[in-house]
Amino acid sequence: MQTYDYIVVGAGSAGAAVAHRLSADARNKVLLLEAGAPSHPWSRVPMGAGKLLYNPAANWLYSSEPEASTGGRRIHVARGKLLGGSSAINGNAFVRGQAQDFDHWAQLGNRGWSYADVLPVFKRLESYESGGSDEFRGRGGPIRVTNPDHSDPIFSTIIAAAGQVGIRHNPDYNGAKQDGIAMSQATIFNGRRQSTAHCYLDPIRNRPNLQIETGALADAVLLEGTRCIGVRYTVNGATKEARAGREVIVSGGTINSPQLLELSGIGQPDRLQALGIQVRHALPGVGENLRDHYAPRTRWGIGTKGITYNDRARGLMLAWQALRYAFGGKGFLSSVGAPMRAFVFSREGLEAPDLLLGWVPMLLELTPKGPKISRQSGMTCYAHPMRPESKGHIHITSADPRKPPAINFNFLSAAIDAELTVRAVRIAQSIMHAPAMAPLNISEIAPGAGRKTDEEIIAWVKESAETTYHPVGTCKMGHDPMAVVDDRLRVHGIAGLRVADASIMPTLTSGNTNAPSIMIGEKAAAMVLEDA
Numbered sequence: 001m002q003t004y005d006y007i008v009v010g011a012g013s014a015g016a017a018v019a020h021r022l023s024a025d026a027r028n029k030v031l032l033l034e035a036g037a038p039s040h041p042w043s044r045v046p047m048g049a050g051k052l053l054y055n056p057a058a059n060w061l062y063s064s065e066p067e068a069s070t071g072g073r074r075i076h077v078a079r080g081k082l083l084g085g086s087s088a089i090n091g092n093a094f095v096r097g098q099a100q101d102f103d104h105w106a107q108l109g110n111r112g113w114s115y116a117d118v119l120p121v122f123k124r125l126e127s128y129e130s131g132g133s134d135e136f137r138g139r140g141g142p143i144r145v146t147n148p149d150h151s152d153p154i155f156s157t158i159i160a161a162a163g164q165v166g167i168r169h170n171p172d173y174n175g176a177k178q179d180g181i182a183m184s185q186a187t188i189f190n191g192r193r194q195s196t197a198h199c200y201l202d203p204i205r206n207r208p209n210l211q212i213e214t215g216a217l218a219d220a221v222l223l224e225g226t227r228c229i230g231v232r233y234t235v236n237g238a239t240k241e242a243r244a245g246r247e248v249i250v251s252g253g254t255i256n257s258p259q260l261l262e263l264s265g266i267g268q269p270d271r272l273q274a275l276g277i278q279v280r281h282a283l284p285g286v287g288e289n290l291r292d293h294y295a296p297r298t299r300w301g302i303g304t305k306g307i308t309y310n311d312r313a314r315g316l317m318l319a320w321q322a323l324r325y326a327f328g329g330k331g332f333l334s335s336v337g338a339p340m341r342a343f344v345f346s347r348e349g350l351e352a353p354d355l356l357l358g359w360v361p362m363l364l365e366l367t368p369k370g371p372k373i374s375r376q377s378g379m380t381c382y383a384h385p386m387r388p389e390s391k392g393h394i395h396i397t398s399a400d401p402r403k404p405p406a407i408n409f410n411f412l413s414a415a416i417d418a419e420l421t422v423r424a425v426r427i428a429q430s431i432m433h434a435p436a437m438a439p440l441n442i443s444e445i446a447p448g449a450g451r452k453t454d455e456e457i458i459a460w461v462k463e464s465a466e467t468t469y470h471p472v473g474t475c476k477m478g479h480d481p482m483a484v485v486d487d488r489l490r491v492h493g494i495a496g497l498r499v500a501d502a503s504i505m506p507t508l509t510s511g512n513t514n515a516p517s518i519m520i521g522e523k524a525a526a527m528v529l530e531d532a
């Protein structure tokens with residue numbers, strides 16, 4: 001059995017940052033285990049995300065259990081399965097969240113997680129060279145963040161329309177205040193995706209004290225009494241064990257981290273016993289507190305020719321886009337998934353916005369094999385509450401690590417989420433029907449004229465909404481009986497074991513979750529090193 005100081009399970013947004021920082025000290029011997037592949041050709045091309053969304057070569061391809069809020073549908077739960085994890089297949093929008101998100105975590109009793117605490121970490125992880133104030137933005141970190149090209153008239157038209165319904169233009173929503181409409185800041189540089197594999201791992205691959213194993217599925221953390229001493233994993237059908245002299249850091253993400261704990265005998269005793277798994281440590285919160293953004297997609301036809309990606313991504317136009325990309329990293333293929341977004345207040349009197357709207361200048365048809373670019377020219381605008389209160393859960397249904405866990409979202413189980421979802425849809429409609437949009441010859445496809453009342457809109461949400469792939473919370477940080485880790489991300493009751501990824505978030509951040517997940521990885525590594 002090989003011995004390391006630290007073993008990191010999962011090389012995603014958080015895990016890659018953890019491994020990078022821990023191995024910066026040549027005295028630390030680090031093993032980084034990743035179940036997926038070293039890379040995928042489409043993962044460096046920003047719009048290549050569409051080719052990876054339903055692709056088993058880079059994606060775990062989970063799906064949720066059917067439930068009432070989805071009209072009995074299973075929701076697609078994409079998760080990156082390669083170095084870089086979900087940061088290597090995501091939509092590339094860079095959103096930190098609000099100061100209030102982190103202050104709330106601190107108010108829940110999590111020392112070291114207030115906005116004042118995490119701001120320096122956000123600054124340290126990024127290199128944002130294109131604007132913003134030095135008070136809020138970092139210039140020398142590993143992740144390059146850029147502002148997408150906004151010269152396209154479709155974007156200035158939407159900004160003008162938003163202005164007509166009282167939403168201000170706020171180019172740096174990661175700065176002093178989040179509210180307003182803006183081009184999405186992007187983890188894209190020179191037309192290439194800035195995944196954590198590229199930014200945190202590529203520059204350090206030759207460190208002699210870091211070993212990266214891909215195709216390595218961890219199936220248990222090894223326990224000696226209440227101390228974690230290593231990891232068991234499978235590579236090419238062979239089972240191996242590695243010992244951690246100091247710590248194991250589980251960074252498998254919101255679906256896989258609770259799965260790994262449960263497979264290891266850490267979780268709800270009844271559930272584990274029913275599957276024949278020996279209970280090593282009772283921890284009822286494992287797999288609970290699942291939260292995600294449940295987002296209806298409003299759909300719009302655009303009559304004016306030549307301005308949407310539907311027009312640009314077909315036939316000769318697509319060939320032109322491929323040439324632009326190949327010889328300059330520009331055009332449609334270098335775009336953020338949703339290049340424009342607005343952080344909006346649902347009502348007056350709120351301290352910070354509570355709704356998110358995101359625009360994709362393209363209509364997609366959802367097919368069982370994934371999204372297909374529609375023949376009709378149009379636009380999609382998704383709209384949802386940012387801090388949903390509905391909570392679901394994720395639990396294993398088998399002791400076999402290759403069997404996917406059952407994912408139950410319980411969307412809309414909190415009445416406020418349904419109310420705010422309707423409000424978000426109505427705000428999207430008000431922008432898209434604003435006078436400034438008239439030159440685009442716009443027509444509403446969905447929810448459409450036939451769905452006017454709140455009940456009709458919610459019925460449409462249930463039959464059509466998808467997530468925006470932001471599951472968090474299943475190994476929640478805190479000090480209550482349902483908390484899984486403490487505020488130094490140590491698993492309650494087990495020495496030498498931490499969880500560091502999106503699963504530790506007690507509540508969802510206001511926006512997309514890649515930047516906060518990297519921040520969690522950075523902060524985890526700093527705490528591990530401090531505690532050593």
Ligand SMILES: Cc1cc2nc3c(=O)[nH]c(=O)nc-3n(C[C@H](O)[C@H](O)[C@H](O)COP(=O)(O)OP(=O)(O)OC[C@H]3O[C@@H](n4cnc5c(N)ncnc54)[C@H](O)[C@@H]3O)c2cc1C
Nearest residue numbers: 010012013014035085086090091092093218253502512514
């Ligand atoms: C399609 C999609 C679009 C998204 N768009 C955006 C966006 O535009 N902007 C944004 O901010 N966020 C976006 N997100 C969300 C964001 O990417 C994630 O929240 C973030 O990457 C989560 O980081 P993580 O470290 O928690 O997990 P991940 O990055 O998912 O990393 C977990 C890693 O652990 C590995 N792993 C899991 N289990 C094991 C095991 N047992 N053994 C070994 N390895 C294991 C996985 O293969 C994976 O590489 C998107 C996500 C998806 C899937």
